[in-house]
Amino acid sequence: MRSLTLVLLWVTGMSHGQIISLSQLSGRTPIHSQCQYLADENHELTLEDILTDSMQGQFREAPEEVLNYGEYGPTLWLKIEVAAPTDQVSQPWVLEVAYPFLGYGLFYSRQPDGTWLQAQAGSEIPFDSITNRSPAHIFLLPSPPEETATYYLKIGSRRGGVIQGSIFLTPEGAYRDYAERKHLYLGAFFGALLIMLVYNLFLAVSVRSVTYLLYCLFLGFHLVNRMALMGYLSYLTEGWFSNGPVVSFTLRAYYLAATFFAIRFLRTRRTMPRWHTVIMAFVAIQVVFLLLYFISGPHPLFIVMVPPVCIVLLISGVIALRRGRKEAKYYLAGWTLFLIGLIVYAGKTMGVFPATEFIEYVTLPAVLLEVLMFSFALADRINVYRFEKQEAQARALDIATQKENLLAEQNALLEQGVKTRTQELQKANDLMRNQQEELIAQNERLQQQQEEIEAINQNLEYTVVQRTRKIAEAHQQIVDFAFMNAHELRGPLARVLGLNYLMKLGAVPPGEVPEILAKIDESAEEMDQVVKKITRRLEKSEVLNRGKERP
Incomplete structure (x- = not known):
């Protein structure tokens, strides 16, 4: 762009620029096409250098209605020749460079x-060093003391950047009227945006909506961006914030917030997953440009990203509307109006449209309508949510x-079931109680029987001991009886048997028979005493008694 412009400057010829007749000016008039230009590629020329004949011969006429030198253009020297008014009262004039991003402008009179x-x-000029402090870049141009006067304007940027805009020359009184109208328009515009921001911020806090919060960020960045773009931010803060860097940052943040707002508002992840991938790719690119801004300053290629981002967001609204999202119609209308305003403003900046007040401020109603449409979209979404x-x-x-x-x-079935089950359980409980009582009775009987068995066992042991003792005594008696039978009774019986045997054999002489019989009687008597003795002992013993007791 810069090389093409320089070639155009060269091929337009060596002719001198037109002399601006102040008598023919009746308001805020663009004069760029009536000036002569000299491009300082090395940014080294001074006023003394410009005033030399060699440099004067290098001035060329402007090929365009507006300044348009693209990114990182040269330092420009503008030669302005003015003819004094012949039929008007002498008055100061205001020279305005209508380019908010102007790095520096040096006006020589x-x-x-x-x-x-x-x-x-x-x-780039310290606020305290600016000659005429105003939201716009202006210079006071006194009425020429002679028939013609020449002025020089040096514009450029130490950081480099776009040189693009218009130059206006306006009578001081007319400029005051224009400035008052401008302040009124912009004050109403900024006030409306601020009211919308505060209102939606209140809604965001009330409903705790991330979508509303993103919309507030979008609105806030837009407000600050417009204030810096119109030159008011640095003017109101007395130089604390420079318009150029703030515009660069807020422009990037504004479109990034707008993209995230579209993602949340249109629910692109759920309603259009494939297109959501495209949107996220643009988000990644915007984040890269934002990081580059903090690392190395504003990158010139970002401006190329603005139209595609706007188109992607516009297409997102179309897709959402086609898929039945009714609130997307307001979103789509807002972006459409904004794009129309943006196209008209860009056309004015590039000289396609005339630099009138209407064209200059056409973006203001477009932005307000966009904000209003987005608010309607959010309100409609709330209504949809309320209806849903x-x-x-x-x-x-x-x-x-x-369910009730x-x-x-x-509950009725359960109650009936519980009642039936309770009855069954009651019956089972009664049965168990009866069984338990029976078991208790059986247990008592078993315990009683156990006690009886224990008592019987104890008595049995005693009985066994007593009977054992008695058996031992009976045994001893039997032994004694056997002893008596063997010894006391056997002796007399043996003598009787022996004497009887001798008599049977006839071995006893007749004369000894009486003596033998006497011996037999004596032994029989002895046997009778022994038998009586045994009988008395047996009568005293339990063995005999038990024998008598048995049937």
């Missing part, structure tokens, strides 16, 4: 004593009623 007076303006919520509540109430009826039926 020749004094009656032949010296050159320098006035300065621009975002009411429907959901009605469905929930119906479901709750059905079902629960009542289930």
Whole structure:
């Protein structure tokens, strides 16, 4: 762009620029096409260099209606020749460089004593050093003391950047009227944006909506961007914030917030997953440009990203509308109006449209309408949510009623079941109680029997001991009886048997028979005593008694 412009400057010829007749000016008039230009590629020329004949011969006429030198253009020297008014009262004039991003502008006017007076303006000039402090870059141009006067304006940027805009020359009184109208328009515009910001911020806090918060960020960045773009930010903060860097940052943040707002508002992840991937790619690119801004300053290629981002967001609205999202119609209308305003403003900046007040401020109603449409979209979405919520509540109430009826039926069945089960359990409990009582009775009987058995066992042991003792005594008696039978009874019986045997053999002489018989009687008597003795002992013993007791 810069090389093409320089070639155009060269091929337009060596002719001198037109002399601007102040008598023919009747308001805020663009004069760029009536000036002569000299491009300082190396940014080294001074006023003394410009005043030399060699440099004067290098001035060329402007090929365009506006300044348009693209990114990182040269430092420009503008030669302005003015003819004094012949039929008007002498009055000061205002020279305005209508380019908010102007790095610096040095205006040189020749004094009656032949010296050159320098006035300065621009975002790179310290606020206290600006000659005429105003939201716009202006220089006071006194009425030429002679028939014609020549002025020089040096514009450029120490950081480099776009040189693009218009130069206006306006009578001081007319400029005051224009400035008042401008302040009124912009004050109403900024006030409306601020009111919308505060209102939506209140809604964001009230409803705790991330979508509303993103919309507030979008609105806030837009407000600050417009204030810096119109030159008011640095003017109101007395130089604390420079318009150029703030515009660069807020422009990037503004489109990034707008993209995230579109993602949340249109629910692109759920309603258009494939297109959501495209949007996220643009988000990544915007984040890269934002990081580059903090690392190395504003990158010139970002401006190329603005139209595609706007188109992507516009297409997102179309897709959402086609897929039945009613609130997307307001979103789509807002972006459409904004794009129309942006196209008209860009056309004015590039000289396609005339630099009138209407064209200059056409973006203001477009932005307000965009903000309004977005607010309508959010409000419509809230209404949709409210309607959906009411429907959901009605469905929930119906479901709750059905659940309540079902629960009542289930409770009735459950109650009947519980009652039946309780009766069954009661019967089972009674049966178990009876069984328990029976078991207790059986247990008592078993315990009683156990006690009896224990008592019997104890008595049996005693009985066994006693009987054992008695058996031992009986045994001893039997032994004694056997002893008596063997010894006391056997002796007399043996003598009787022996004497009887001798008599049977006839071995006893007849004369000894009486003696033998006497011996037999004596032994029989002895046996009778022994038998009586045994009988008495047996009568005393339990053995005999038990024998008598048995049947």
